[in-house]
Amino acid sequence: MPKANRRMQDIEVPGTRQFANRVEEFPDCVDLTLGQPDFETPQPIKEAAIDAINTQSMKYSHNTGLYALREAISNYYKDRHGAHYDPNGEVLVTVGGSEGIDGVLRAILDPGDEVIVPAPTYLGYEPIIELSGGITKFVDTTDTGLIATPELIERNITEKTKAVLLNYPTNPTGVTYTKEQMDRLVEVFRKYDIFVITDEIYGENTLEGDHISLAGYPEIKEKVLVINGLSKSHGMTGWRIGYVTGHRQIMEEVTAVHLYNTICASLPSQYAAIEALKHQLHVPGEMNKEYIRRRDYIYDRLTGMGLEVKKPTGAFYIFPSVEKYEHDSFKFCTELLETVQLAVVPGRSFSEFGEGHIRLSFACSMHELEEAADRLEKYLHMLEAAK
Numbered sequence: 449m450p451k452a453n454r455r456m457q458d459i460e461v462p463g464t465r466q467f468a469n470r471v472e473e474f475p476d477c478v479d480l481t482l483g484q485p486d487f488e489t490p491q492p493i494k495e496a497a498i499d500a501i502n503t504q505s506m507k508y509s510h511n512t513g514l515y516a517l518r519e520a521i522s523n524y525y526k527d528r529h530g531a532h533y534d535p536n537g538e539v540l541v542t543v544g545g546s547e548g549i550d551g552v553l554r555a556i557l558d559p560g561d562e563v564i565v566p567a568p569t570y571l572g573y574e575p576i577i578e579l580s581g582g583i584t585k586f587v588d589t590t591d592t593g594l595i596a597t598p599e600l601i602e603r604n605i606t607e608k609t610k611a612v613l614l615n616y617p618t619n620p621t622g623v624t625y626t627k628e629q630m631d632r633l634v635e636v637f638r639k640y641d642i643f644v645i646t647d648e649i650y651g652e653n654t655l656e657g658d659h660i661s662l663a664g665y666p667e668i669k670e671k672v673l674v675i676n677g678l679s680k681s682h683g684m685t686g687w688r689i690g691y692v693t694g695h696r697q698i699m700e701e702v703t704a705v706h707l708y709n710t711i712c713a714s715l716p717s718q719y720a721a722i723e724a725l726k727h728q729l730h731v732p733g734e735m736n737k738e739y740i741r742r743r744d745y746i747y748d749r750l751t752g753m754g755l756e757v758k759k760p761t762g763a764f765y766i767f768p769s770v771e772k773y774e775h776d777s778f779k780f781c782t783e784l785l786e787t788v789q790l791a792v793v794p795g796r797s798f799s800e801f802g803e804g805h806i807r808l809s810f811a812c813s814m815h816e817l818e819e820a821a822d823r824l825e826k827y828l829h830m831l832e833a834a835k
Contacts, residue, residue, distance in 0.1 A: 455579050467781060467791050477789040478820045480808045483619060483765065487683040487735055490728055493720045500719030507715075511707040513541025513691070514718045520725040521691050525674075531663035537696040540703050541713045541721075545649045545677035545690035550576050551709065552673050552692060555701040556643055557582040561610035563645075566596035568767070568795065568802035570619045570647070582610065588801045594623045594758060598636045611643035614662070617650040620798045620807040621767045622743075622760020630660045637668050643698070644672045649690075650763040652681035652732035655740050657761065663693060670695045673702070680763075681732045682724045687717040739764050742810040742817055749821040753828055764811040767795065771804035773831050781806060787830070788823040 471479045512518060518535035525531040533539050542548040549572065557563070559581035565573055567586040574584040587604050589596055601612060617624040625633070637644050644662060651659040663674045677690030692702055724731070743760060750757050750768045757768035774780040777794035784806075785791050795805030810817055 453579075455581075458578065467785065467793055470785060471791050474785065474789040474791075477785070477791055478816055478823060479791045480810075480812060480816070480820050481791050481793050483680070483763075483809055483811060484685050485680060485683040485735065485764070485811045486813055487738075489683050489687070489720075490724075490731055493682065493684070493723050493728060496723035497716040497720040501716055504715070504719065509541075509712045509715060509718060511712055512539065512703055513713060514715075514722070517541055517718050517722050517725070520722050521693065524725050524729075525661070525663050525693060529661040529664040531661065531693075532666070533663070533693045534696065538693055538699055540692045540699060540706060541718060542677075542690040542692060542706060543710050543713050544679060544688040545647065545675050546572065547688075547706070547710060548675040548677070548690045548692040549573065549645075549647065551702045551705040552645055552675065553577055553580045553582065554705045555698065556673075557610060560608065562606065562608040564601060564604050564609060564612045565799075566600070566614065567799035568594070568618075568620055568805070569798055570615050571797050571799075573613055573615075574799075583608070585609075586799045586801060590801055594618065594621045595625065595629060596633070597629075598632045601633065602636050602639075605640055605642065609640070609642050611645050612637070613645045613647070615647040615649075617654055617659075617760070617762020619650065619763055620765050620793070620795070620802065620805075621758065622655075622763045622765050623758065624654055624657075624762040625660055626657065627660050630662070630665075634662070634665050634668060637671060642671065644668065645675065646672065647675045649675065649677050650680055651676065653736060653739065653764060654762045655736055655743060655760065659762070670697070673698065678721055678724050681735075682728060683731075683735070684717075684720070684724065687714075687720055689713060689717045689721045739810065742812075742814060745814070746808065746810050746817055746821060749825070753825050764809060766808050766810065767802070767805050768808070769805050773828065775804050777803055777806055784824070784827055788827045790820055790823040790827070792820075 471477045518539040522533045522535045557580040561582045562585045577584045646662045673694040679685040755768040777796045781794040793807040795802035
């Protein structure tokens, strides 16, 4: 049999899916693995898609997306962050944020280029970097409050560095950046001839303070590529609508990757996204009220169990350390699942710097969260009794 791409030999199923895929083995399982809001897509967004199917052409759109959607995205960044992106040439509609990540990395990377990625971090970056011929350079943030400080970034920039990839609010830790912290990072980015990729898919799920987008720094616009989407903010994971914004020169390259990959995003989903961005921008705030309630509950329960954990200020994840019970997070999560039927994600899935931790998603009902906390506490008591 012919051999596959040799780079595929090092690509494995992510930890989130490994444990999510086992859930069906346990009929009574509580599943806190996937980052998928339990909120349903708002009805007006659904109705916009249905109306479009009945009244609009469902042929290909422009490769970069419907103009009305690109305009809505442009207006969103202008109103939210004071950023200016021309709908013609600086906005690209993608098939989810994931396709945006793939397109950006393939557009900028040459073989051997390094991408600095503060870690622990989302598990989807490294495979795409490696498949694009790049090298992932994880930098450890566990000693800097899970924040990429300017000193940490600058210390890791070399002649091989092509880009820094930030994700905030961060999956899996839920931390985010203040205006002061972002200002200091921008001073570093200004000094170097590198791209800055910022995955802000959880930007609307900022639970404390304001989300400070890198789109709002015109002095580095030619370096910055912003990835965003509606999956998390509007409960639209299955609609697969994301977008990329950036300076028109590099966006030409990203668009070229996109058009050979997908041609254009789904038309019904694009019409739904127009409704989301024009008339449903209040929705994330309503969701966040419930996320804050759940966050506070699970944070109190985890600290009450004696676990070390940083209170998340964004997204809908919490990342406690279980190292005092078990350093091997895969072993801990496997036994947790098989013993008390609670599915969470091992910290090692988010780079070696996440080892000794587990990720719990609170994008679930309060009832599920309460049951999950009870089961985790029961399991920890079992471990303590076995000592």
